[in-house]
Amino acid sequence: MKASATAELPxxxxxxxxTGLAATAHLVDxxxxxLVLEAGPAAGAAVRDWSHVRLFSTWGEVVDPAAEKLLAPTGWTRPDPATYPSGGDWAERYLQPLADVFGERVRLCATxxxxxxxxxxxxxxxxREQQPFVVHVAHADGHEERVLARAVIDASGTWATPxxxxGSGLPALGEKAAADRITYRVPDLTDPAVRARYAGRRTAxxxxxxxxxxxLAYLAELATSDDGAGxxxxxVLRRGISGSTFGGGEADQLPARGALGLAAKxxxxxxxxDAVTGFRTEAIxxxxxxxxxxxGEDGRRLEPVDEVIVLTGFRPDLTFLDELRLTLDERLQAPVGLAPLIDPNQHSCGTxxxxxxxxxxxxxxxxYLVGMKSYxxxxxxxxMTGYEQVRSVAAAIAGDLASADRVELTLPETGVCGGAGLFDAPAAVGAAAEEAPAEGCCGS
Known part of the structure; x- marks a missing residue:
């Protein structure tokens, strides 16, 4: 296919x-x-999974400028930039209206x-470089499709692969067999059925x-409620507890993020x-x-628990990119050009x-891998990191390298050294949420 013909492809x-919808807005700009391909049934499907959680980023930090530019003519009203949305707020008041702007350019249930x-x-x-990309898509009705593209921006995130x-990075012995007692998500204790699962019980x-x-903050709040006695x-921590374990506290430039660590403490x-340190799970x-x-790997056996909540991070699904020539860091599975900037083994402060x-x-x-997946x-x-990423990527695809290379982004510091980092992912909404809202997930 000629280069001119490839350039006409989406x-x-x-x-x-x-991040995916922000990328779409910048491409339109x-x-x-x-052409957006979303595996879920709605825009922001991953964010909707933690709709009960409040972000530690404000509305002013989670609305992309190019997206706002497209939303303005629709009569969309921007929420107060100083307030903190929940995941549900973010999906319903921003992501869904933005997806509606793109109309049929967003295809749902398309994996x-x-x-x-x-x-x-x-x-x-x-x-090779003269050929367009071919994207294989499976639809919910069983139909398969092949889509040709001039470029591919993977903003699929990591939410689906906790x-x-x-402790070795592989499932513990017995982990799969105990799946009925294990969750890999922060539970929504506002749901009566979920609340009953944890009330009065021991949870690791x-x-x-x-x-x-x-x-931890959720369970503490439940423990002090009328229905949560016991x-x-x-x-369970793989490391010990140090001064940086609970984050930056009052020194954090994102106050809500600092408050989250203080709530856990x-x-x-x-x-x-009860904290159990230096424990790497070998079997359940x-x-x-x-x-x-x-x-534990050291032979320790903890007292029995009713439930287990596994919150050991996420990892990218790279299986559907296997036919592409990618260079990924051997540790982080992030692009090699980005990995040194974000490697928690090397960076001691959240910048x-x-x-x-x-x-x-x-x-x-x-x-391009962008958003959470790029990390x-x-x-x-x-x-805000993802928004700047896709602004640069869209400009590069358009051939505007001057704009693409003009990357200016200052991120708030954690105020702590020792690997705390900046993690915009689901977190607690405790009794003091209005004063110290929790963080929220960028999703993808």
Whole structure:
């Protein structure tokens, strides 16, 4: 196919979450035709999964400028930029109206199962860059489709692929068999059925990030409620507890994020959760009474628990990109140009240098991983990062390299050193939510 013909094809955006829809807005702003393929039944499907959670980013930080430009003529009213939306607010008051603007350019229940160069597997060099991308799509009704594209922006996120409980990165022995007692999401304790599952019971929370803080705060709130007597958390950490364990506190430039760590600390200090440190889960056994016993790699066996909440992070699904030539960091599974900027093994403070299309590029020209997916396994992502990423990428696809290279983004610091990072993902909405709202997920 001639280059001129390829240029007439749409840019396929995988995922209709915050970053994917922002990418779509920037493509439209550049005069480029987008096509959004969303696996879920609605825009922001991943965000809707944690609709009960309040973000620690304000409305002013989670509305993309190009998207707002498209929404303005529709009569859309921007929420108070100083207030904190919940995931449900974000989906209903911003993501859905934005998806409606794009109309049929957003296809729902459309799962991308593969991406390649048309007529070229990953081995073939001949005329590779002259071929359009071919995107294989499976629809909910069983219909399969092949879509040709001039470029592909993968904003599918990592929400669908949570990491397991096992300390080795693999599922713990017995983890799959105990699936009926394990969740990999922060539970919605406003749902009566979910609340009954945890009220008055012992629950192990595995993880040390913001989502774990969330679960601890939720369980502490439940423990002090009329229907929650006897509720107890067991906080399982792979590391020890240090001064940075609970985040930046009052020094955090995102006040709500700092308050989240303080809420988790309060839960432990008040005795609503017991901390178990240096524990790497090797197995999850079911006791004779049906309760679960966590077994560590060092042989330690914890007291039985009723439920387990696994919040050990997320990882990218790269299976449908297997025919593309990507260069990914061997640890983070993030683009190699970006990985050094976000590697939690190297960065001690929650800052990320400005980056755009160059750091997100691959040997396969015209394909970009953006948003949460671009960070691979690194727990350091904020929505505003994704918005700047896709602004740069859209400009690069349009050939406006001057704009694409002009990346200016200053992210708020955590105020803590030792690997706390910036993680915009589901977190708790406790009794003090109005004063100290929790964080929220960028999703994709």
């Amino acid at each position: 840019v396929v955006v995988i995922g209709a979450g915050p 550049q005069g480029i035709t987008p 991308v199962t593969g991406v390649s160069r048309s007529g070229r597997d990953r081995v073939v060099d001949a005329d 990491s397991p409980a096992g 929370v595995i993880g040390s990030g913001a989502s774990a803080f969330t679960a 509720t107890k958390g067991v906080w 309060a839960a432990v200090d008040a005795g609503h959760a 056994e079911r006791a004779a009474d049906g309760l679960l016993v966590l077994v 990320v240098h400005p980056h755009g299309h160059r750091e997100l590029s691959h040997p396969e020209q015209g394909v 691979g396994r690194a727990p350091t992502f904020l929505a």
